Amino acid sequence: MSRLDPETHQSLTDMRELMANADCLISQEEVERALDRMAEEITRDLGDKLPVFYCVMNGGLITTGHLLTRLGFPLEVDYLHATRYRGKTRGGELFWRVSPEIPMAGRHVVIVDDILDEGATLAAILDYCREAGADSVTTAVLVDKQHDRKAVPGLKADYCSLEVADRYVYGFGMDIKGYWRNAPGIFAPKGR
Ligand SMILES: O=P(O)(O)OC[C@H]1O[C@H](OP(=O)(O)OP(=O)(O)O)[C@H](O)[C@@H]1O
Numbered sequence: 001m002s003r004l005d006p007e008t009h010q011s012l013t014d015m016r017e018l019m020a021n022a023d024c025l026i027s028q029e030e031v032e033r034a035l036d037r038m039a040e041e042i043t044r045d046l047g048d049k050l051p052v053f054y055c056v057m058n059g060g061l062i063t064t065g066h067l068l069t070r071l072g073f074p075l076e077v078d079y080l081h082a083t084r085y086r087g088k089t090r091g092g093e094l095f096w097r098v099s100p101e102i103p104m105a106g107r108h109v110v111i112v113d114d115i116l117d118e119g120a121t122l123a124a125i126l127d128y129c130r131e132a133g134a135d136s137v138t139t140a141v142l143v144d145k146q147h148d149r150k151a152v153p154g155l156k157a158d159y160c161s162l163e164v165a166d167r168y169v170y171g172f173g174m175d176i177k178g179y180w181r182n183a184p185g186i187f188a189p190k191g192r
């Protein structure tokens with residue numbers, strides 16, 4: 001391996017240590033089973049509606065990819081990027097980096113994301129879809145974080161069968177300090 005500058009070397013060490021000491025909250029097998037269930041339900045409800053799936057970047061990337069390969073019906077795919085954490089563990093104001101390209105008017109829209117935490121992101125995206133004239137809007141989210149701080153009390157995704165405790169989690173699309181979106185399962189730093 002080529003020599004790394006000291007700062008990069010330290011980050012590499014820190015990130016490897018973090019993963020070596022993490023708690024695995026949901027294994028890859030459990031995630032796969034949850035995606036199977038989600039795909040079955042979506043197929044039942046939307047399989048004959050030519051829906052458009054919008055991936056919420058960046059976190060929704062892995063869930064969207066795994067979900068779409070389980071869907072055996074015609075559909076379109078687009079993405080949007082609305083972010084409010086931006087490498088931090090606390091959410092701030094929602095920043096729209098990229099708006100979707102495929103028009104939503106008159107379409108059956110499915111929003112796919114990795115996590116429903118406080119729900120400010122999903123609530124804003126739902127408003128956007130309704131204003132854009134979508135015929136129907138459904139939401140598919142891999143995990144729902146359990147706490148009572150939802151931006152809209154009782155907010156739930158239409159399709160979601162995994163729950164996580166109120167900890168900062170990463171893996172399967174979710175980052176920790178920008179890293180480990182590639183972790184195969186859902187993890188949390190030990191003791192935090
Ligand atoms: O329910 P909320 O509290 O609103 O948080 C959920 C959002 O937070 C994450 O995105 P983030 O803002 O980290 O952007 P990123 O996916 O680009 O990292 C995640 O992918 C969700 O979109």
Ligand SMILES: Nc1nc2[nH]cnc2c(=O)[nH]1
Binds near residue numbers: 118167168170175
């Ligand atoms: N990576 C990550 N992103 C989030 N966005 C909202 N909550 C979380 C979380 O627990 N982890």
